[in-house]
Amino acid sequence: MILTLALPIAALIIGFVLVFRLPALPPAWAPYVALSLLAGFDALIGGLRARLEGRFDEAVFVTGFFANMVLAALLSYLGDKLGVDLYLAVTVALGIRVFTNLGRIRGLLVTTRHERRQSQQAPGSY
Amino acid sequence: MASPPPVGRHWVLAITGICLVLGALLGVQVHTQVVRGETEVGRSTSLMSQMLSEARAQVERQNKEIERLRIQLSKYENQASSDKGLTRLVSEELQNSRAALGVLPMKGPGVQLVLDDSTMKVGSGVGDQDLFVIHDFDLIQIANELWAAGAEAVSLNGQRLVTGSAITCSGRLIQVNKTTISVPFTFAAIGNRDNLMSALNIRDGTLDRLRRLEFVVNLTPAEEVTVPAISIAPKYQYAKPALQEHTP
Numbered sequence: 001m002i003l004t005l006a007l008p009i010a011a012l013i014i015g016f017v018l019v020f021r022l023p024a025l026p027p028a029w030a031p032y033v034a035l036s037l038l039a040g041f042d043a044l045i046g047g048l049r050a051r052l053e054g055r056f057d058e059a060v061f062v063t064g065f066f067a068n069m070v071l072a073a074l075l076s077y078l079g080d081k082l083g084v085d086l087y088l089a090v091t092v093a094l095g096i097r098v099f100t101n102l103g104r105i106r107g108l109l110v111t112t113r114h115e116r117r118q119s120q121q122a123p124g125s126y
Numbered sequence: 127m128a129s130p131p132p133v134g135r136h137w138v139l140a141i142t143g144i145c146l147v148l149g150a151l152l153g154v155q156v157h158t159q160v161v162r163g164e165t166e167v168g169r170s171t172s173l174m175s176q177m178l179s180e181a182r183a184q185v186e187r188q189n190k191e192i193e194r195l196r197i198q199l200s201k202y203e204n205q206a207s208s209d210k211g212l213t214r215l216v217s218e219e220l221q222n223s224r225a226a227l228g229v230l231p232m233k234g235p236g237v238q239l240v241l242d243d244s245t246m247k248v249g250s251g252v253g254d255q256d257l258f259v260i261h262d263f264d265l266i267q268i269a270n271e272l273w274a275a276g277a278e279a280v281s282l283n284g285q286r287l288v289t290g291s292a293i294t295c296s297g298r299l300i301q302v303n304k305t306t307i308s309v310p311f312t313f314a315a316i317g318n319r320d321n322l323m324s325a326l327n328i329r330d331g332t333l334d335r336l337r338r339l340e341f342v343v344n345l346t347p348a349e350e351v352t353v354p355a356i357s358i359a360p361k362y363q364y365a366k367p368a369l370q371e372h373t374p
Contacts, residue, residue: 004138008145015149016156024161025154033155040148044141051137058140065144069151 032073035090039072040065042094045101052108189357196229196355225279228288228356232279236316236351237323239268239333242309242342257339260311262295265302267332268313269293275325277317279353283307286356303356310342319347 025033043065050056072090079086206217224230244258269287272280280287285303293302300307315322326333326345337343 007138008141011142011146012149012152015146015151016153019150019153020157022154022157024158027158027161030155030158033151033158037148037151037155040144040151044144044148047137047141047144051141056137058136061137061140062144065147 031087032076035072035076035087035094036069038091038094038098039068042098042101043068045098045105049101049105049108052105052112192357227359228279228286229359231352231355232316233350233352234278234316235319236277236314236348236353237319237326238344238346238348238351239313239315239326240342240344241268241311241313241336244336244339244341246340258341260300260309260336260341262293262300264332264336265293265300265311268326271325271328271331272313272315272317272322275317275321277315277322279316281314281353283312284354286354288356288360290360291356303358314351314353316351316353323347 043061046064047056047061050061072094075090076087079089203217203220206213208214221230225232241260241264243260246258265282269280269282282293282302285291285305285307287302291303293300295301300311323345325331328334333343333345
């Protein structure tokens with residue numbers, strides 16, 4: 001698991017470093033980019049959870065990632081235009097989802113480890 | 127659940143691609159915040175107030191510097207005026223222009239006027255609090271009356287009123303020459319004392335109106351009134367002398 005995640009983590013760092021060579025975005029965009037980031041992380045965590053649960057689908061993952069990012073930014077932009085703090089709704093909804101998914105992933109990893117340990121002990125006792 | 131069902135190696139590639147995008151987005155955001163932190167937009171209030179007090183101290187220093195340089199200049203001019211002929215004429219002309227511009231402190235006979243908010247308590251009469259405080263328009267009217275009565279030099283709370291001196295109101299504060307002033311408001315005016323006194327005390331004039339509302343109005347003639355110089359001489363950025371019609 002850790003070894004297979006080396007590639008994505010490397011990609012994360014490469015992406016981070018590469019962008020610093022580009023000019024910065026206008027500061028007015030910062031809140032929307034931040035929400036997109038949150039949506040992106042949510043999609044990533046959701047993808048990992050789906051993978052652990054064995055129901056991972058690339059098409060769903062990739063489309064979900066981009067659609068959620070655009071939607072999060074769009075919704076908060078719309079909220080700003082309408083005078084409603086919709087960014088709060090996006091932040092809370094996505095935040096809760098990230099934590100729930102992280103909790104699920106942790107649970108899945110722990111149960112996997114327990115099962116593995118039990119299956120190692122099993123052959124002798126049988 | 128021991129080992130996830132095989133879905134191929136594509137999932138790693140998909141997540142890697144997504145991570146690249148996510149990393150880039152993160153970089154953009156951090157970069158933007160870093161750049162924003164360098165400009166003044168993102169600065170905290172405490173930093174701003176520190177900058178303000180530093181700027182104020184700088185203004186103070188520079189005002190002192192201006193004063194020092196003016197004294198030095200007047201010394202040179204005195205030396206020049208002790209010469210004869212054209213130099214003397216030019217230096218006299220320069221001095222007159224300076225006086226008109228307001229960059230020289232002036233003294234002479236005149237009047238002193240001190241104004242303070244009304245002693246009438248809110249609720250004791252009719253109207254709200256706005257009726258019992260001195261407004262920018264009161265000061266503008268008084269300044270106008272002083273000029274109309276032939277005042278030659280006028281200052282308000284130590285701010286010389288010159289061409290382009292604006293008395294404005296911003297919230298609860300009054301500004302003159304872009305400097306904030308507050309009660310008590312003190313006018314010093316140089317001119318014919320009798321004319322100034324009678325002009326200000328005119329029936330239904332501004333002072334009459336203020337006195338009726340129990341404002342503190344203290345108008346006194348004085349043998350010698352000192353009117354300070356304007357700290358920053360007016361600059362002409364757009365206006366240029368139009369001399370063509372007068373030159374033959």
